[in-house]
Amino acid sequence: MEAAVKPQRQMVRLRGRSYVAFVFTPTVPVQDWLHEIDATIARSPGFFAGRPVVIDLSSVELSQAGIGHLLTSLQDRNIRVLGIEGVEEGRLTPMMPPLLSGGRSCVVEPSAPKKADAKVEVKPTSLLLEHPVRSGQTVIFPDGDVTILGSVGSGAEVVAGGSIHVYGALRGRAMAGVNGHTSARIYCQKIEAELLAIDGFYQTADDIDEALRGRPAQAFLQGNTMRITALN
Numbered sequence: 518m519e520a521a522v523k524p525q526r527q528m529v530r531l532r533g534r535s536y537v538a539f540v541f542t543p544t545v546p547v548q549d550w551l552h553e554i555d556a557t558i559a560r561s562p563g564f565f566a567g568r569p570v571v572i573d574l575s576s577v578e579l580s581q582a583g584i585g586h587l588l589t590s591l592q593d594r595n596i597r598v599l600g601i602e603g604v605e606e607g608r609l610t611p612m613m614p615p616l617l618s619g620g621r622s623c624v625v626e627p628s629a630p631k632k633a634d635a636k637v638e639v640k641p642t643s644l645l646l647e648h649p650v651r652s653g654q655t656v657i658f659p660d661g662d663v664t665i666l667g668s669v670g671s672g673a674e675v676v677a678g679g680s681i682h683v684y685g686a687l688r689g690r691a692m693a694g695v696n697g698h699t700s701a702r703i704y705c706q707k708i709e710a711e712l713l714a715i716d717g718f719y720q721t722a723d724d725i726d727e728a729l730r731g732r733p734a735q736a737f738l739q740g741n742t743m744r745i746t747a748l749n
Contacts (some may be wrong), residue, residue: 538569538599542607543577543587551590558594560721564690564712566594573618575603578746581610588613605740642679650675650687659696680704692719704748708734 539676543550558564572587579587588598600617601609609616649654649667656663659678668685675681675689675712678696680703687705694701701715710731711720713736720736720743733748 529695538571540571540573540602541591542556542573542575545577545582547577547579547587552593552596554591554596557721560712560723565594568596569599570596570600571600571602572614573602579604581608584608586609646679650689652689668707669705677701690714693736694738701737703736704734706733706744707731713743713745715743719737720745 538715567575570591570593574589581693583603591598595669598614600614602617604616606616619701622654640736644656644658644661644663644735646656646665646667648661650669650673651667652670655674655676657676658666661677662679662682663675663677664682664684665675666684669675669687669689669691671688674691674692675683676695678701679702681691681693681695681700683691683703683705685705686707686709687703688709688711690712691703691705691710692712692714693703699716703713703715709731710722710725710727712719713725715736715738718738718741725745729745729747732747734745735748736743738744
């Protein structure tokens with residue numbers, strides 16, 4: 518009698534994958550803060566839909582019921598929270614998103630000199646796209662600048678850790694300096710953007726001066742204010 522063949526165990530394959538998440542930091546009164554969220558959604562419908570969102574509660578004192586009401590209010594706005602920061606674990610219920618820690622903005626820091634014979638892996642600090650970014654497409658490059666030799670279509674999105682250069686029309690959304698790079702800029706040959714953001718400060722289509730539309734323009738931060746000016 519032949520021995521039964523023991524089934525071979527399947528090894529669990531683990532993979533790492535990173536995402537660029539929005540971090541919301543509510544302020545009091547929370548209702549007024551929610552009105553600002555409503556205004557953003559009204560100017561750019563669907564902007565937060567399907568995006569990973571983390572809530573940082575370190576700046577507010579909310580009860581367990583208050584946290585639950587805030588999460589419900591965001592869910593009603595089609596904003597789903599994947600985690601919570603800045604609060605004691607005892608104030609969360611099992612039905613709430615998990616408590617997160619260790620999040621970082623990935624700001625580049627100086628490192629100690631390497632030995633001459635050590636092999637250093639050099640990561641690219643810029644991304645060049647020789648084709649347009651079409652509607653519905655998303656480009657994420659948190660390590661540096663993004664340069665696009667074509668246009669960015671309506672509904673498309675470009676996210677960069679550094680600056681964004683568009684050698685065509687910018688009709689979609691462009692978010693630069695997402696890792697805390699306040700000196701990042703956004704350049705385009707024809708500004709028709711739905712939303713521009715640098716280090717979390719943003720302007721939507723309604724905020725852009727009509728006199729600039731269709732012209733070469735740049736966006737940059739001046740203190741805590743985003744400015745959009747003509748290039749020529």
